[in-house]
Amino acid sequence: MSGVTIRDLGKAFPKEDGTATQALAGVSLEISDEEFVCLVGPSGCGKTTLLRIIAGLETATTGGVTVDGRAVTGPDPKRGMVFQEYSLFPWRRVIDNVAFGLEMKGVAKEERRRTADHYLELVGLSQFRDAYPFELSGGMRQRVAIARALANDPDVLLMDEPFGALDAQTRNRMQKELLSLWEQTKKTIVFVTHSVDEAVYLSDRIVVLSPRPGSIREIIEIPWPRPRDRTSAEFAEVRRRVLRMIDETENAH
Amino acid sequence: MNRQTQKRLLGIAALIVAAVIWQIVAEYVVGRSFILPSVTDVAGAFVNLLGSGTLLADITVSLEHFGIGLLAAFFLGVPIGILMGWFRVADFLLDPIIEILRPIPPLAWIPFAIIWFGLTTQAAGFVIFAGAFFPILTATYSGFRDVPKVFVEAGKVLGCDTSFELIRYVALPAAVPAIASGIRIAMGVGWMCLVAAEMFGVSRYGLGYQLWHNYYLHQMPNVVVYMLILGLAGLTIDRIFRNYVDGQLLRWRAGEVA
Ligand SMILES: Nc1ncnc2c1ncn2[C@@H]1O[C@H](COP(=O)(O)OP(=O)(O)OP(=O)(O)O)[C@@H](O)[C@H]1O
Ligand SMILES: [Mg+2]
Numbered sequence: 263m264s265g266v267t268i269r270d271l272g273k274a275f276p277k278e279d280g281t282a283t284q285a286l287a288g289v290s291l292e293i294s295d296e297e298f299v300c301l302v303g304p305s306g307c308g309k310t311t312l313l314r315i316i317a318g319l320e321t322a323t324t325g326g327v328t329v330d331g332r333a334v335t336g337p338d339p340k341r342g343m344v345f346q347e348y349s350l351f352p353w354r355r356v357i358d359n360v361a362f363g364l365e366m367k368g369v370a371k372e373e374r375r376r377t378a379d380h381y382l383e384l385v386g387l388s389q390f391r392d393a394y395p396f397e398l399s400g401g402m403r404q405r406v407a408i409a410r411a412l413a414n415d416p417d418v419l420l421m422d423e424p425f426g427a428l429d430a431q432t433r434n435r436m437q438k439e440l441l442s443l444w445e446q447t448k449k450t451i452v453f454v455t456h457s458v459d460e461a462v463y464l465s466d467r468i469v470v471l472s473p474r475p476g477s478i479r480e481i482i483e484i485p486w487p488r489p490r491d492r493t494s495a496e497f498a499e500v501r502r503r504v505l506r507m508i509d510e511t512e513n514a515h
Numbered sequence: 516m517n518r519q520t521q522k523r524l525l526g527i528a529a530l531i532v533a534a535v536i537w538q539i540v541a542e543y544v545v546g547r548s549f550i551l552p553s554v555t556d557v558a559g560a561f562v563n564l565l566g567s568g569t570l571l572a573d574i575t576v577s578l579e580h581f582g583i584g585l586l587a588a589f590f591l592g593v594p595i596g597i598l599m600g601w602f603r604v605a606d607f608l609l610d611p612i613i614e615i616l617r618p619i620p621p622l623a624w625i626p627f628a629i630i631w632f633g634l635t636t637q638a639a640g641f642v643i644f645a646g647a648f649f650p651i652l653t654a655t656y657s658g659f660r661d662v663p664k665v666f667v668e669a670g671k672v673l674g675c676d677t678s679f680e681l682i683r684y685v686a687l688p689a690a691v692p693a694i695a696s697g698i699r700i701a702m703g704v705g706w707m708c709l710v711a712a713e714m715f716g717v718s719r720y721g722l723g724y725q726l727w728h729n730y731y732l733h734q735m736p737n738v739v740v741y742m743l744i745l746g747l748a749g750l751t752i753d754r755i756f757r758n759y760v761d762g763q764l765l766r767w768r769a770g771e772v773a
Contacts, residue, residue, distance in 0.1 A: 318672075337671040338672075341672070343672040345665050345668070345669065348665075349668075349669040351666060351689075352767050353691070362673050362684070365684075366675055366684070394766070396767065396769065411673075
């Protein structure tokens, strides 16, 4: 029951000289409950902006977003976000980072620690519960950030290139872990990525955006079961199609 | 012999050499204790002062002046810095006032300190406050200005829905390192103001007071003793503060180069 409806969304950033950067124009998209959607597109096409509008961190210039039938007007713990850059609070231990959202909700210390421990276990970092973020590797930090978002039990999980800074091997492992988390927690996930490979591996649907102003160029359904085989012919075929599409949108400009 | 002991031995050797040179210059070149007291004069003065028993009272009174000034600077500087760093309106309102007051040398407040507070402990505290307030204020302000946007947004997405919560749980902890270094600077400035603040006889004791008092009595070896104690006490305060901050408040920064 946590579908996301994006209706005729536009976003213009005013510039100093009085003109505006049109980041998004006429984006309409229906994301159903428990769906895993990936947003791909050339750099600067507005993927982050779209995600931030869904999160409520940015307001749309035209159109709007509803989650579960209710209009998005501002940030809400019901929509979790994993940022592209490291966003863990460096002054909090891992466990207290994960428990942050619960603390804001006023959950008692004992209970929020217990819940946080549960999510730390889900991302496989129980033995680092008392470490500070600086003691963790890049991949571990993003796993903590995911645990922190999940601990709030959001309906929708928004992820902005969460694995962008990781090496290929870690990245593949994280993708596997994310899928298993998704199967266990049944969240609706909107996932931004630069990697077409990642998008094909993860998503139910890939949404290809065109360059500025970003709008939906194409939606590709991937109905295959998981785990998917990256080396299969059909995988390569879809990957090629999406890549060509991004190429075309870029050159058409 | 490892680096650490080597460093220590060389340091001690240099100190001894400096003391010997000082002694020779004072005794054979200058030859007048009033112009330049020798090491032995100073050591003798120190022993006498220890015997007279006022040193402890002097240190206590000075710490009291210093403490009043710094606590006041902290409890005013941090909240105002937070207001200005977080709320644009507060920044626009207060910035011109701050910019006019800030360049005034702290010692220029001494006449009004005496008129407002009389020759009291508070007057000395006020002068130290005038020196310590602005470093704390500006450090807090820029600490808040520099809080990474992603922390604030993470806080919002995770359920901080008031400015108070964002300040309390996100911005303030993020700004602690900046505030701590502001306090350190403030302590240095405050300690410098101490000597001048005690110059006017706000008390019968105090390291700064005794420095002036002995100067009027032409007891220059005593003056040197008080100078050295002022330096050592300042150093000790700074060390204690830094150890506390690094050990307690900033353990989470252990991985970074300071
Ligand atoms: N706060 C802002 N102020 C002004 N312009 C902005 C702002 N945020 C984004 N933009 C502009 O909007 C456009 C889309 O930016 P956005 O960050 O959404 O792109 P993106 O698709 O996430 O790019 P990338 O793949 O490189 O991360 C860009 O042209 C950018 O310059
Ligand atoms: Mg982006």
